[in-house]
Amino acid sequence: MENAKYLRKRLVELLDTTEEALRDLETSGLLAPFGGPRDSYSPAVLSSYRRALNVYPKRQLARRQLFLNFKGGTGKTSLSVSYAHRLAELGHRVLLVDLDSQGHASKCVGFEAEECEVTLFDVLVKSRPVREVAVPTILDELHLLPSNLRMSTVDLSLMPMTNRERRMQRALDAVVEDYDFVIMDAPPSFGLLNLNALIACHDLIVPVLPDFLSFHGLKLLFETLDDLAEDMDHRLDRIFIAINQYNPTTTIARTARGALEQHYPEHILPMVIRQCTKFAQASGEGVPIFLFDPSSKAAEDIDALIAHTRLEPKVSEAHVDTNTVAQAVGSTQSTVDPRPTGAMDTPEAGATAAMTASSPPCPAAGTGGTNLGHANPHTELDSASGQDEARTDQAARNRTHSTSQEAVSTAKESIS
Ligand SMILES: Nc1ncnc2c1ncn2[C@@H]1O[C@H](COP(=O)(O)OP(=O)(O)O)[C@@H](O)[C@H]1O
Ligand SMILES: [Mg+2]
Secondary structure: OOOOOEEHHHHHHHOOOOHHHHHHHHHOOOOHHHOOOOOEEOHHHHHHHHHHHOOOOOOOOOEEEEEOOOOOOOOHHHHHHHHHHHHHHOOOOEEEEEOOOOOHHHHHOOOOHHHOOOOHHHHHHHOOOHHHHOEEOOOOOEEEEOOOHHHHHHHHHHOOOOOOOOHHHHHHHOOOOOOOEEEEEOOOOOOHHHHHHHHHOOEEEEEEOOOOHHHHHHHHHHHHHHHHHHHOOOOOOEEEEEEEEEOOOOHHHHHHHHHHHHHOOOOEEEEEEEOOHHHHHHHHHOOOHHHHOOOOHHHHHHHHHHHHHOOOOOHHHOOOOHHHHHHHHHOOOOOOOOOOHHHHOOHHHHHHHHHHHOOOOOOOOOOOOOOOOOOOHHHHOOHHHHHHHHHHHHHHHHHHHHHHHHHHHHHHHHOO
16 A cells, blocks of 8 residues: 555646646646655645645535445445545545444555554444544545444444434534545444444445345345334435446346346446456555556446536435335345336325425535435425325335345345
């Protein structure tokens, strides 16, 4: 990691300048004190140049995005770390939150997790402020909330606490102005830790592999979200399903992609992250792909992922409709159920969709309002609509639970 460098050409692109302009700045201008023109630069120099030139993208209140799938090995860590690092090298202020006791995300940005004295555990359990625990990384713009093995007991420690599901949200609320993005890398587990992450985030990004086992993990995840909306009164702004390790030359990958597009049309991203040996090598060496090989397929695909997911949701996109979730869950009662999603439509389902469509949008971060608290349209519905919606949600839940028990058991078994 110490040897990871940006080539000069790359630095010119990242600073959005020209070779000549950079040379002038380095020889006699603002950048002259940093050692002059050279062939390659450490990430720290990129950050110093940015600061000296004051070239940053537009600031916004922290948008929180969680990479989660209850299945292991789908690319949560590889994608979240590359995503966070890429945003930071473009000049956004990013907090990467490692939720996994394995500490892989921490390692990928240069930290031996076991050597970190304070971690996310201290934030969640001991109420240590994020500002005291977050550490700067190779890029000044990228901070890390590390995790290590101590996190494996976090659920037990949280259990007796008041407001135990909202401790992450509270901790991150305190730094909403410090970051443009908070990117969270979740472990593949159920429990209070991931519940905290789900409640704290605005957007969920679900990496899936293009195989049929993925359907089990997705079914379980959507059921959990359905429960979250029902029991905790919490709705995510958006859910993106990102196909990872896609290899178009295999029939299984193409078929699985088609089936995912059919079952989750609301959520599946139009782009994929292709299988890429360089990506695997980069994570093996603990170097973000944009430093390892910025011209690789994976780097190109992460850029496409960011282009689709980083922006504030449009008003019409805000909030995930529980009914859509219920449809998606119901429509995957067998792994390759060929029925179109619309086959689950019912009068109740239509009622929920109509009510949600007419619900006021969540105030968006950076647009004059605040994104804290994730304003819930339910609270602003009149009571009659609220009752209708409650009935509709219950109907959807009943349907979901009666059709998916078997798949959930399978999914639980398939979680690694
Ligand atoms: N697009 C990809 N192409 C090739 N290998 C990948 C790709 N995405 C992830 N991997 C590899 O797959 C393995 C699992 O990825 P990881 O990010 O650790 O998954 P998770 O965090 O979901 O458990 C790692 O060895 C990683 O290098
Ligand atoms: Mg991981």
